[in-house]
Amino acid sequence: MRIASLVPSATEMLYALGLGEYVVAVTHECDHPPEARSLPHLTRTVLPPGLSAAEIDRKVKVRVAEGQALYELDEELLALLAPDLIVTQAVCEVCAVSYEDVLEVAARLPSMPRVLQQDPSTLGEMLEDAVRLAEAAQVPRLGHELRGELEGRLATVRAAVSGAALPRVIALEWLDPPFVGGHWIPEMISIAGGEDVAGPPGLKSPEVSWGELSGLNPDVAIAMPCGCYVDDSRAQALAHWERIEALGAQRVFAVDAASTFSRPGPRLVDGVELLGHLLHPDLVDSPGSIGFAELHGPAREPGRRA
Secondary structure: OOEEEOOHHHHHHHHHOOOHHHEEEEOOOOOOOHHHHHOOEOEEEOOOOOOOHHHHHHHHHHHHHOOOOOEEEOHHHHHHHOOOEEEEOOOOOOOOOOHHHHHHHHHHOOOOOEEEEOOOOOHHHHHHHHHHHHHHOOOHHHHHHHHHHHHHHHHHHHHHHOOOOOOEEEEEEEEOOEEEOOEOHHHHHHHOOOEEOOOOEOOOOOEOOHHHHOOOOOOEEEEOOOOOOHHHHHHHHHHOHHHHHHOOOOEEEEEOHHHHOOOOOOOHHHHHHHHHHHHOOOOOOOOOOOOEEEEOOOOOOOOOEO
């Protein structure tokens, strides 16, 4: 079995299933686990480096409105690698190569690969994808084992915070302009013992105005700009500190969104564990390996960091 992954969450899922040895190529964004970084890259972004958050948002909106691709797929390399299975997604048009483009390219490949589309919008659907992916790779037992392990960890967090007061939470999935966390984010917050006061569960993350967020009175605000690691999340949050501070949250955190919130793979469970610790530090231990920072404003110390 030769597998090509065209989305980072699928790459992470394949390795979590113990199928890393069968992965022959990944995307330019696949950086976990570390050994995936050395595999051939099948994609590249058309956006230039060094753009600000606002510039990225503008350019993405223009290209999407014009029907232009945000990523390019190396069809020649894909043909050379002759995969039996290609894993991709269509849930987010700005996160990966177009699903339609993948189907067109796959139809031209001599290896005639199967294309598996993974489009989870909830944690439950992510867990189902683990089983579907293992079945497509002809190792269904591994999928059920991984799902059981992940469900057990979620149950542990639920039990730890059961009966605790629910802090009100705003998750900021982008800051310029602001987007609030949708899809699986509200569910993650709920399992971790919080109440998401802004995001729509199971639906696309909506763009909002800062004015629309006023009056929601959150206890906690979490900056998790999509695809960003903790240092960039922290920098973006501090750049918009006055806006965030005006929300009235007693605690503000920046988190490693790329690893544990943006990608619908196994590490979403790590994100739930981290949220459990941030919202209920006396009940849930820090996962330890996930970056986060508690923020107190540009002129003060950033606080704890894993």
